[in-house]
Amino acid sequence: MKIPILIFAGRDEEKREFLKELDPEGKYKAKMLFPMHGKTIIEWVVEEFQKSSMVEEIYILGLTKEDIDIKGNVHYVPIGLKSTLTEKFNACLDYLEHQGKFNDFVIFCSSDCPGIKVKTIESFINFVQENTELDFIISLITKETIEEVFPDSGRGLAILKDINAIQGELMMISSKAIKKYGHVIDSFMRLRKKRSLGPFLRYVARRPLAWSKLIKIARGKGTLDDAIIAFRRAFRLNAAAPIYDDPGLGLDMDLPGDYERLKDYVKKTKM
Numbered sequence: 001m002k003i004p005i006l007i008f009a010g011r012d013e014e015k016r017e018f019l020k021e022l023d024p025e026g027k028y029k030a031k032m033l034f035p036m037h038g039k040t041i042i043e044w045v046v047e048e049f050q051k052s053s054m055v056e057e058i059y060i061l062g063l064t065k066e067d068i069d070i071k072g073n074v075h076y077v078p079i080g081l082k083s084t085l086t087e088k089f090n091a092c093l094d095y096l097e098h099q100g101k102f103n104d105f106v107i108f109c110s111s112d113c114p115g116i117k118v119k120t121i122e123s124f125i126n127f128v129q130e131n132t133e134l135d136f137i138i139s140l141i142t143k144e145t146i147e148e149v150f151p152d153s154g155r156g157l158a159i160l161k162d163i164n165a166i167q168g169e170l171m172m173i174s175s176k177a178i179k180k181y182g183h184v185i186d187s188f189m190r191l192r193k194k195r196s197l198g199p200f201l202r203y204v205a206r207r208p209l210a211w212s213k214l215i216k217i218a219r220g221k222g223t224l225d226d227a228i229i230a231f232r233r234a235f236r237l238n239a240a241a242p243i244y245d246d247p248g249l250g251l252d253m254d255l256p257g258d259y260e261r262l263k264d265y266v267k268k269t270k271m
Contacts, residue, residue: 001129003055003056003103003125003128003129004055004056004059004101004103005049005055005057005058005107006092006107006108006109007042007046007058007059007060007061007108007110008108009032009042009061009111010083021256022034031253032063032111032112032253033063034253036114036259037266040068041111041114041262042060042112044266045109045112045113045114046058046070046074046111048116048117049118049121051118054122054125054126055073055121055125056073057074058073059074059095059096060074061077061079061091061092062083062111063111064076077091078095079092086178089173090178093175104174104176105132105135105173105175106173107128107170108172108173109121109171110252112253112254113169113251113252113253115248115249115265115266115270117248117269120139120170120244120246123244124170124172124244127240127242128172134172135174135238136171136172136174136177136231136240137171137173137239137240137241137242138168138239138241139167139169139170139171139242139243140163140168140241140243140244141165141244141245141246141249141250142164142243142245143157143164143165144164145244145245145247145250146247146250148247150247150261150265153250153255153261155251158224160217160224160226161220161221162223162224163223163243165243167250168249169249169252170249174237177237181235181237213230224241228240228241248265
């Protein structure tokens with residue numbers, strides 16, 4: 001079965017300081033439109049998905065064809081550039097349903113991770129297809145994997161007994177979870193911008209059913225499985241977090257120095 005892919009393209013209400021340094025004149029509408037080795041950042045991302053025979057159509061949310069015209073199996077879903085994640089999800093679900101392509105889940109990726117590889121994309125899609133009962137799947141990379149290539153990357157960590165994990169840019173969420181827990185999704189993404197899973201765990205702590213696992217994590221004895229169980233108990237969603245060895249999956253353009261890091265990595269791995 002081929003899978004539709006959502007590519008989220010948008011920007012914060014205020015342009016981040018490091019983007020002002022890269023683009024002081026405000027030439028680019030959003031960071032994924034920055035040039036990199038003859039393409040835009042988003043083109044590097046989309047073209048990696050287009051290499052896969054497992055991908056059906058690609059839906060870009062937050063940009064229009066006038067912003068960038070990417071050839072091939074690409075659709076532009078009408079949605080505001082500054083829309084929340086839930087608004088983007090709902091717009092895409094409505095768009096897919098209108099086309100007769102409604103899915104029980106969606107796979108999505110950010111548009112500013114040009115180092116991502118098709119091998120990782122297909123591995124993630126396989127995991128999703130093998131676990132269709134899940135409501136939420138988040139990709140992870142170990143600290144060792146990413147910092148071997150990107151020392152001092154500045155990425156936030158979930159420091160657990162069995163793994164120091166960094167969140168990847170590939171995720172899956174069920175349509176049921178989108179409709180039922182839109183406010184939770186938006187809260188999660190706001191906390192994610194802090195580059196640490198610590199605030200998110202504190203958010204989960206508001207749900208008493210998760211307390212036993214969170215106490216274990218706070219004592220330094222909690223594992224990745226404990227964190228997943230805490231999430232499941234807090235939101236009554238079936239979740240999983242597969243781990244990948246692709247550094248490009250974990251580095252997007254959010255912090256000072258990221259553009260140059262990504263530019264060097266893309267040159268080294270894709271050119």
